Amino acid sequence: GAQISEFSKAGGRLTEMARAVANRSRALQAILQSALNIARFASPTRDSHVVCVMSPAGCSHVNGFKVDNWKQNLRVIYQCFVWSGSAETRKRKAKSCICHLCGAHLNRLHSCLHCVFFGCFSKKHIHEHAKSKRHNLAIDLLYGGIYCFVCQDYIYDKDMEQIAKEEQRKAWKLQGSPPPHHQLFSKTSGIGEKYSMWEPTKRELELLRHNPKRRKITANCTIGLRGLINLGNTCFMNCIVQALTHTPLLRDFFLSDRHKCEMQSNSCLVCEMSQLFQEFYSGHRSPHIPFRLLHLVWTHARHLAGYEQQDAHEFLIAALDVLHRHCKDDNGKKANNPNHCSCIIDQIFTGGLQSDVTCQVCHGVSTTIDPFWDISLDLPGSSTPFWPLSPGSDGSVVNGDSHPSGATTLTDCLRRFTRPEHLGSSAKIKCSGCHSYQESTKQLTMKRLPIVACFHLKRFEHSAKLRRKITTYVSFPLELDMTPFMASSKESRMNGQYLQPVDSLNNDNKYSLFAVVNHQGTLESGHYTTFIRQHKDQWFKCDDAIITKASIKDVLDSEGSVAHIHQCSDV
Amino acid sequence: MKMEDMSLSGLENTKLEALAHDVYSDLVEDACLGLCFEVHRAVKQGYFFLDETDQESMKDFEIVDQPGVDIFGQVYNQWKNKECVCPNCSRSIAASRFAPHLEKCLGMGRNSSRIANRRIASSNNTSKSESDQEDNDDINDNDWSYGSEKKGELMHSNPNSPRRSKSLKHKNGELSSNVNPELYKYNYSSGISYETLGPEELRSILTTQCGVVSEHTKKMCTRSQRCPQHTDEQRRAVRVFLLGPSASALPDSDTMLENDGYDAPDGQLIMSRLQWDGSSDISPSDSASSKASTNNSESKRPKKKKKPSTLTLTTTGSGGERDKGQERERGDRDRVVSGGSGSSSSQNALALSSRKKRPKLPVPPALSIYDDLN
Numbered sequence: 001g002a003q004i005s006e007f008s009k010a011g012g013r014l015t016e017m018a019r020a021v022a023n024r025s026r027a028l029q030a031i032l033q034s035a036l037n038i039a040r041f042a043s044p045t046r047d048s049h050v051v052c053v054m055s056p057a058g059c060s061h062v063n064g065f066k067v068d069n070w071k072q073n074l075r076v077i078y079q080c081f082v083w084s085g086s087a088e089t090r091k092r093k094a095k096s097c098i099c100h101l102c103g104a105h106l107n108r109l110h111s112c113l114h115c116v117f118f119g120c121f122s123k124k125h126i127h128e129h130a131k132s133k134r135h136n137l138a139i140d141l142l143y144g145g146i147y148c149f150v151c152q153d154y155i156y157d158k159d160m161e162q163i164a165k166e167e168q169r170k171a172w173k174l175q176g177s178p179p180p181h182h183q184l185f186s187k188t189s190g191i192g193e194k195y196s197m198w199e200p201t202k203r204e205l206e207l208l209r210h211n212p213k214r215r216k217i218t219a220n221c222t223i224g225l226r227g228l229i230n231l232g233n234t235c236f237m238n239c240i241v242q243a244l245t246h247t248p249l250l251r252d253f254f255l256s257d258r259h260k261c262e263m264q265s266n267s268c269l270v271c272e273m274s275q276l277f278q279e280f281y282s283g284h285r286s287p288h289i290p291f292r293l294l295h296l297v298w299t300h301a302r303h304l305a306g307y308e309q310q311d312a313h314e315f316l317i318a319a320l321d322v323l324h325r326h327c328k329d330d331n332g333k334k335a336n337n338p339n340h341c342s343c344i345i346d347q348i349f350t351g352g353l354q355s356d357v358t359c360q361v362c363h364g365v366s367t368t369i370d371p372f373w374d375i376s377l378d379l380p381g382s383s384t385p386f387w388p389l390s391p392g393s394d395g396s397v398v399n400g401d402s403h404p405s406g407a408t409t410l411t412d413c414l415r416r417f418t419r420p421e422h423l424g425s426s427a428k429i430k431c432s433g434c435h436s437y438q439e440s441t442k443q444l445t446m447k448r449l450p451i452v453a454c455f456h457l458k459r460f461e462h463s464a465k466l467r468r469k470i471t472t473y474v475s476f477p478l479e480l481d482m483t484p485f486m487a488s489s490k491e492s493r494m495n496g497q498y499l500q501p502v503d504s505l506n507n508d509n510k511y512s513l514f515a516v517v518n519h520q521g522t523l524e525s526g527h528y529t530t531f532i533r534q535h536k537d538q539w540f541k542c543d544d545a546i547i548t549k550a551s552i553k554d555v556l557d558s559e560g561s562v563a564h565i566h567q568c569s570d571v
Numbered sequence: 572m573k574m575e576d577m578s579l580s581g582l583e584n585t586k587l588e589a590l591a592h593d594v595y596s597d598l599v600e601d602a603c604l605g606l607c608f609e610v611h612r613a614v615k616q617g618y619f620f621l622d623e624t625d626q627e628s629m630k631d632f633e634i635v636d637q638p639g640v641d642i643f644g645q646v647y648n649q650w651k652n653k654e655c656v657c658p659n660c661s662r663s664i665a666a667s668r669f670a671p672h673l674e675k676c677l678g679m680g681r682n683s684s685r686i687a688n689r690r691i692a693s694s695n696n697t698s699k700s701e702s703d704q705e706d707n708d709d710i711n712d713n714d715w716s717y718g719s720e721k722k723g724e725l726m727h728s729n730p731n732s733p734r735r736s737k738s739l740k741h742k743n744g745e746l747s748s749n750v751n752p753e754l755y756k757y758n759y760s761s762g763i764s765y766e767t768l769g770p771e772e773l774r775s776i777l778t779t780q781c782g783v784v785s786e787h788t789k790k791m792c793t794r795s796q797r798c799p800q801h802t803d804e805q806r807r808a809v810r811v812f813l814l815g816p817s818a819s820a821l822p823d824s825d826t827m828l829e830n831d832g833y834d835a836p837d838g839q840l841i842m843s844r845l846q847w848d849g850s851s852d853i854s855p856s857d858s859a860s861s862k863a864s865t866n867n868s869e870s871k872r873p874k875k876k877k878k879p880s881t882l883t884l885t886t887t888g889s890g891g892e893r894d895k896g897q898e899r900e901r902g903d904r905d906r907v908v909s910g911g912s913g914s915s916s917s918q919n920a921l922a923l924s925s926r927k928k929r930p931k932l933p934v935p936p937a938l939s940i941y942d943d944l945n
Contacts, residue, residue: 106597108604142601142604142605143604143605143608145608154608154611154612154615155615156612156615156616199616199618200618200621205617205618208621209620212623212625213625213628214621214623214624214625215624215625215628215629215632216622216624216629218629220633220634221629221632221633221634222632222633222634222642222643223632225642227641227650229650229653229666229667230667231666231667231668231669231670231673232667232668232669232670232671232672233670234670283632285643285645286650287650287653289653289655289666289669291655291657291658291666291669291673292658294669294670294673295657295658295659295673295677298673298674298677298679299677302679540642545648545650546641546647546648547641547642547643548636548641548642549634549636549642
């Protein structure tokens, strides 16, 4: 009974979809119709053979094809005519793929699998060929699906699909600029797998069929959110954990079980992190008690442990460091070179900071690039002067300027961060050009931005004379373009190209805010909370065990101590 | 038409628009085709039904947005009784007290060295009661009151315990006149009964210890000569009482700090305090005494060249720095203070791969340290 209703539900939805695309094209409708037929056809009242149409999605007619060197032939077809990886192959495909009967380029062109023949589907030219030559299989050149003329439907043969997937992956790699999402996982060695959709096995399908109570994570769903018990002044840890569990890429990594632990002991922090995600997505509503996490972090980062007052930012760095160290085993390769680690932490969080020291005498520039996980920004109101910015700072208006009389913005802080700084006569640097100590200027810019960047506003001042918290309001935007602060922008500016046109199509440097950590209170006693973003534009306030909905205004009005931003193209 | 033969330059606008429209509708149709294939495959492979969800249970997970409750519809602050098991000692600990417990359990708390010293010192003594007391250190996670633990009593959970308020009052280094009743309990079991001792013994004891006789227990205080519980007046009085008027003079401060056998536990610990404490405002828990115990760990921290953790321009100093000189107040929630980073304009220090250490703060007047002992 349950099965029938399932099928009819599926049938109902398919009919809807079929109707929706009816205006589009008859051909599309036909595909859905065939799916509809299958859904209706396979009902439990029929004999078992028909029901089995659900499991093997291939057909017996491919056996005629699977002879001799069929695999290689199929690969060639995929490489040349279906998946075009490079510009040349695209051109070749465009020029050579043309219906042999009518000359059309489109009309759902198919290629015969048995011989070299292209025919369009819409005008049935490929059908004619199939009938006359008894070539029963053809391949759709747009999506690579195999059509069987005997079954009169697209079929999914496991071996052939395997080849199709492999060729598609190869083509992705060849492509000049793959989408950043794929770029993350395909360009670095070791973690070279593109994400593919999960497909249940037969057994899994059976189990799922018997357990129909399924939940999906929709926009109005609490799954993925969970409170954290305060273990005794551990709100500094809780706030960072909330930010990390809501970092989309990190979440995807852990929820898809990408961590394969090679540590012998039980003390892998990455495993604990993985477990944390399981807890957050378990659907439990009571707050989680992160005592194991605390234990592991203190075990592995002893310099942190034992202080009751702790800094959230310090914890973030320590946690990333331990995760990074424990992650090294994930690559499967001996990636022990600290400069070329390709663990998930490095892939997501590590950026490159360029430091240029220019000798004032010979104008020779000495450049170093250091990896960074966060950017610590000075604030106005500290004992070191914030305004005015040194001459030569960029005049870009990309993110909206402010001036001393208005509220300080995050961009102001970034501009100050990347300003050229005269090092003064007491701090002369040895210039390799002049072979002597000279006065110089130093400038910091971003050489490479991480996918997730963390800004740390230095609100706690500890100078020899005073300790205090700087409560100056700094406004930060929901979206931030980091282009003006890049090393490449600086080079263009130095070459005289001021006010570069904003490349609105290039999203590489565009970031959006997804987590803000706030500290309330004074230096002596205070409390951390975090705002996190979920489902694109919903914000929540995480105050230890209490999670509540927050408005964007709440977030933007907050003081801000640590802000996490995520590269736009990936969300 | 053949692709190569088309040239767009000579075409009128309407033709161009028509062409553009064709291209556009082809693209849309191709996109729809892709979707159709996905659905078709899902049905054929048998996993199309997975998209269906159970509407009833989905309702349970809807976000609640009402005052007084969290997004799950739960009332705030109902999570007081959570417990967890310490991975180190396997004891069951209240979750909200886990961090201080772990601190001591792992031996990295600021008081752990003191406790350890006490243990070592008391193992040289015959007094069993003291060693009994130390077992309670793990349970009692606030070492505010030195030596005031009673076995089995979880005094930390009482925010109104006299100890807490006392520490706040002692900011300016005044001795308190109220004595914590629990201290008596400590003295009760470990004090000395003067009636049983001969004059020589009394004298030797009185040269190293406070000796003031407690009204309640009739025993002598075994704390040091500078015990904050009792005044110098009282000490003088007891010496007169026990040894006669000639013995009224208290030994001078030079000999006070010598470590005699009996006094060893106290003396060592107090000495260590003198060395490490910061300003007079701080209480022992956030003094840098733990810095001594974590110094080893600091040196173990690997010096990284290109590792990101060291490099940020924060020049975040070593962890202990920010704690120096910070006041701690007992709040009901968190007194987390952020230490942030070191000096703000120290971007020049970017090149350093190791963390800078801040200079130690000067030694405070000795009197203030004892405030915390009450």
